[in-house]
Amino acid sequence: MTPASPVNAGEFFKSQIQPIPSCPILPFTVCAASGIYLDFLADWLICAAVPTTRLLLWICVSATLCSILRLSVAASLRTLVCSLTCIPVFAGYHALKTSQNQQFSITHALSEISQPCVLSGTIISDIRNSKSLDHRLGDSKTDMTRFDIRVHKIRLGTQDQNVSGHLRVMVYGHKPELHTGCEVVLIGKVKGYSAPTNPGEVDRSVIHRRRGFSGFLQCYSASAITITRMNKNPFYGFWNHSQSLVDYALEKFFKHLKRPNAEFASALALGCRELLDQDTKRKLLVTGTAHMLSVSGLHLGLVVWCFNVAASMVRIRTAHRVFLIVAICILYSFVTGLRPPVLRSSFMAITCLVATGMNRSSNSVNSLFLCALIFISCNCMLLFDMGVQLSFLAVGTLVTIHTPFTGKARAKATVDLPVNSSEKRKNHGFTKSIPRSLVKVTLKSMYLSTALFAVTAPFLWFHFNLISPISILANLLIGPLLVFALLTSLVLPVLCLIHDGLGGVCGMPCNFLLDIIRGFIDITSEMKNGHFWLPSPTLTSVISFYLMLSAVPFLKSTLLKRYYVACFIVTWILFQATQLRPVDHQNSLDVVFLNVGHGTSVVIQLPNHQNWLYDCGSLGQPQRASKVTARALWELGILRLDALFISHADSDHYNGIWRLLDQFEIDEIYTTRTVLNSRSVNLKRLFDKARFIGAVPSKVGREDRLVRLPDHVEILHPPEHWIVECDNGSSLVLKISYGGYTLILPGDIEGEGIRELISQQYKTEGTVVMAPHHGSPTEETKDFIQWSDPILCVISGRRRPNEKLLLNLLNSEKIPSVFTHRDHAIRVRLFADGTQSYQRWNHNRWQELMIDINPVKNLEMNP
Numbered sequence: 001m002t003p004a005s006p007v008n009a010g011e012f013f014k015s016q017i018q019p020i021p022s023c024p025i026l027p028f029t030v031c032a033a034s035g036i037y038l039d040f041l042a043d044w045l046i047c048a049a050v051p052t053t054r055l056l057l058w059i060c061v062s063a064t065l066c067s068i069l070r071l072s073v074a075a076s077l078r079t080l081v082c083s084l085t086c087i088p089v090f091a092g093y094h095a096l097k098t099s100q101n102q103q104f105s106i107t108h109a110l111s112e113i114s115q116p117c118v119l120s121g122t123i124i125s126d127i128r129n130s131k132s133l134d135h136r137l138g139d140s141k142t143d144m145t146r147f148d149i150r151v152h153k154i155r156l157g158t159q160d161q162n163v164s165g166h167l168r169v170m171v172y173g174h175k176p177e178l179h180t181g182c183e184v185v186l187i188g189k190v191k192g193y194s195a196p197t198n199p200g201e202v203d204r205s206v207i208h209r210r211r212g213f214s215g216f217l218q219c220y221s222a223s224a225i226t227i228t229r230m231n232k233n234p235f236y237g238f239w240n241h242s243q244s245l246v247d248y249a250l251e252k253f254f255k256h257l258k259r260p261n262a263e264f265a266s267a268l269a270l271g272c273r274e275l276l277d278q279d280t281k282r283k284l285l286v287t288g289t290a291h292m293l294s295v296s297g298l299h300l301g302l303v304v305w306c307f308n309v310a311a312s313m314v315r316i317r318t319a320h321r322v323f324l325i326v327a328i329c330i331l332y333s334f335v336t337g338l339r340p341p342v343l344r345s346s347f348m349a350i351t352c353l354v355a356t357g358m359n360r361s362s363n364s365v366n367s368l369f370l371c372a373l374i375f376i377s378c379n380c381m382l383l384f385d386m387g388v389q390l391s392f393l394a395v396g397t398l399v400t401i402h403t404p405f406t407g408k409a410r411a412k413a414t415v416d417l418p419v420n421s422s423e424k425r426k427n428h429g430f431t432k433s434i435p436r437s438l439v440k441v442t443l444k445s446m447y448l449s450t451a452l453f454a455v456t457a458p459f460l461w462f463h464f465n466l467i468s469p470i471s472i473l474a475n476l477l478i479g480p481l482l483v484f485a486l487l488t489s490l491v492l493p494v495l496c497l498i499h500d501g502l503g504g505v506c507g508m509p510c511n512f513l514l515d516i517i518r519g520f521i522d523i524t525s526e527m528k529n530g531h532f533w534l535p536s537p538t539l540t541s542v543i544s545f546y547l548m549l550s551a552v553p554f555l556k557s558t559l560l561k562r563y564y565v566a567c568f569i570v571t572w573i574l575f576q577a578t579q580l581r582p583v584d585h586q587n588s589l590d591v592v593f594l595n596v597g598h599g600t601s602v603v604i605q606l607p608n609h610q611n612w613l614y615d616c617g618s619l620g621q622p623q624r625a626s627k628v629t630a631r632a633l634w635e636l637g638i639l640r641l642d643a644l645f646i647s648h649a650d651s652d653h654y655n656g657i658w659r660l661l662d663q664f665e666i667d668e669i670y671t672t673r674t675v676l677n678s679r680s681v682n683l684k685r686l687f688d689k690a691r692f693i694g695a696v697p698s699k700v701g702r703e704d705r706l707v708r709l710p711d712h713v714e715i716l717h718p719p720e721h722w723i724v725e726c727d728n729g730s731s732l733v734l735k736i737s738y739g740g741y742t743l744i745l746p747g748d749i750e751g752e753g754i755r756e757l758i759s760q761q762y763k764t765e766g767t768v769v770m771a772p773h774h775g776s777p778t779e780e781t782k783d784f785i786q787w788s789d790p791i792l793c794v795i796s797g798r799r800r801p802n803e804k805l806l807l808n809l810l811n812s813e814k815i816p817s818v819f820t821h822r823d824h825a826i827r828v829r830l831f832a833d834g835t836q837s838y839q840r841w842n843h844n845r846w847q848e849l850m851i852d853i854n855p856v857k858n859l860e861m862n863p
């Protein structure tokens with residue numbers, strides 16, 4: 001008996017690797033994407049390298065590779081070098097595109113401050129109408145119109161400038177005669193995209209500029225738009241006709257469906273997401289069903305299927321049918337706004353039809369990579385678009401795992417087929433085949449839903465700070481209903497063309513299905529531990545996750561694939577869990593004044609490791625307040641709040657708290673008796689939700705000494721039994737002393753409240769104050785400033801017309817001041833040894849501010 005030869009580990013792992021399936025487009029697409037990312041890194045790391053210099057560099061590299069190509073003889077080497085040539089070619093393409101975006105002359109005319117202007121240009125996008133809350137018009141809902149414009153001329157001040165570039169336009173009102181391609185003159189306020197002003201905030205300016213937009217324009221009335229020339233472009237004419245179909249479908253939706261269902265059907269079938277309210281969008285996001293708002297291959301597949309059934313009934317020839325299907329794919333792409341997911345699915349469907357017509361087999365993976373190559377060839381900036389990335393990631397996952405799964409199922413079914421025909425009939429009887437099929441479909445759906453969640457979770461976690469395990473169950477329950485709801489939504493406007501009564505008949509099952517779907521979404525969104533809000537992982541860890549996951553298709557053994565994926569995902573999750581530990585706060589009092597527009601949000605980190613939040617709201621922009629505050633808390637290493645203070649009952653001080661209750665664990669909520677007794681419906685709903693999650697609101701005042709409040713924290717206002725008609729006069733005034741310094745947060749206190757406050761004896765010491773009522777320059781404010789004698793005054797709010805009056809008041813008292821709208825987020829740090837530091841958030845980092853308090857107070861930036 002011969003002894004067994006020793007097993008070589010290298011040979012073993014080599015035997016487990018399988019060659020790449022037939023996918024000739026794969027190396028070209030990968031090299032093209034790598035070239036774009038290389039030039040992006042060169043632009044980021046080598047700031048001195050202008051786009052033109054990078055373009056010349058990549059041209060030289062491309063010429064070198066082409067010369068190597070001519071010398072190569074082997075066919076395999078030639079294919080490799082051809083694909084490698086895509087790297088410098090697409091890197092140069094990205095450098096050229098970056099140069100064009102930077103050369104838009106309108107970019108140099110805009111600033112981060114809104115400027116009145118008159119501009120003329122051409123509308124280049126579809127006209128989107130929606131409802132929105134606007135604080136300038138009270139709390140009523142108003143029509144809002146959004147579109148994009150190519151600018152030709154702009155007037156800032158008294159001079160006209162011929163410029164080029166693109167702007168996003170938002171109009172408060174509706175002008176029905178507006179169409180794509182119209183040349184218009186607009187009057188409003190224009191502003192360039194600003195860099196992040198708060199810690200943890202996403203740099204939206206980079207995202208918009210990569211899409212080719214230099215800023216946005218606000219028009220406060222539809223009368224501020226004058227149409228100088230109607231559309232003359234045939235392409236825009238076809239676009240407008242397709243958008244008229246959208247308007248027709250929306251009209252039928254709102255006629256035959258209940259309003260909430262009509263809004264949902266509009267987003268589901270046509271991609272009109274602007275009609276949905278923010279609460280519905282939030283529920284879709286936390287349940288992992290937001291993909292229903294993205295018109296994708298499922299929608300197009302149902303459209304093609306419906307047409308194919310109708311064509312079969314009227315016996316249209318196959319050749320004609322293929323031609324009509326291609327035309328329908330193109331038309332539906334225009335109707336849904338030429339969104340990348342629809343274009344991708346249209347391209348893949350057309351590729352499959354062409355392959356079928358040529359009697360050739362179609363490769364889904366190859367078609368997907370070819371579609372990606374065409375996308376980045378048309379616009380390399382699409383590679384950085386989050387929607388495009390998620391769309392290709394999800395479809396790539398389904399294409400990769402679906403074929404092996406079905407192949408294994410077929411092989412197993414072939415082996416297990418019984419020989420005896422009678423036994424075959426017995427086993428495949430009607431009563432047994434249906435339950436067996438349902439079990440198989442359910443298991444397969446669960447498998448696909450779990451795989452999609454596992455693959456897309458790091459991506460969604462990174463972009464939305466959200467992990468939603470409930471999405472596995474939600475998609476499993478909603479998936480079958482979604483298909484039928486989408487089908488009825490698409491058929492309803494078509495039936496209305498025949499007779500309007502048929503639309504009402506189709507509307508009944510559509511209403512029923514949409515009610516069930518919305519009910520499932522409501523239930524799953526409220527399930528405990530169904531979703532988690534967490535600080536996002538680093539970009540490096542997310543990239544490493546997908547790089548390691550990309551090795552799975554190369555493994556031969558199915559068992560090895562499962563072990564590899566399970567071990568890798570568990571290891572990655574455990575590593576991320578170690579990064580979620582709260583940051584150990586040093587021996588200092590840190591106070592961060594966030595820039596949330598016209599509102600207040602102050603983060604307080606106490607030396608005893610407690611984390612507090614004083615107010616969270618923004619006038620007319622609750623989503624901005626909650627999003628800015630949440631990201632700042634995660635950036636500061638705060639995972640839970642020990643206390644939340646609500647100063648008074650104005651919405652710009654509490655309307656951002658609603659979403660924070662979902663995203664953070666909050667132990668206590670402190671506010672005044674006036675706020676607790678307020679008749680505001682929004683406040684009552686907020687307190688009901690807080691009680692439901694265990695954060696019971698408590699009254700606090702000057703005479704109260706709460707156990708949870710440290711000794712160096714004091715409530716200065718309001719006193720017990722304080723009653724005034726104005727909510728501002730009852731604002732909660734918080735005083736925190738540490739290291740020989742004092743911090744005072746007065747909310748919007750004014751009038752009688754300030755007079756009562758300054759009647760108290762106050763020991764003058766190094767005081768940092770937040771200006772009352774966002775810096776409103778009243779006589780009481782002047783008395784408050786003299787009473788507190790601050791070394792620094794922080795003004796939280798948007799730029800105001802009477803801001804100069806406040807500045808004159810502070811300058812006359814020689815008090816330095818900082819504005820959140822001008823200086824971005826401000827951090828004040830008070831140490832136990834009596835030292836202090838002042839910082840502002842600038843260019844994604846904290847920048848030191850130096851204050852000299854003796855003999856004259858002033859403020860200047862440290863170079």
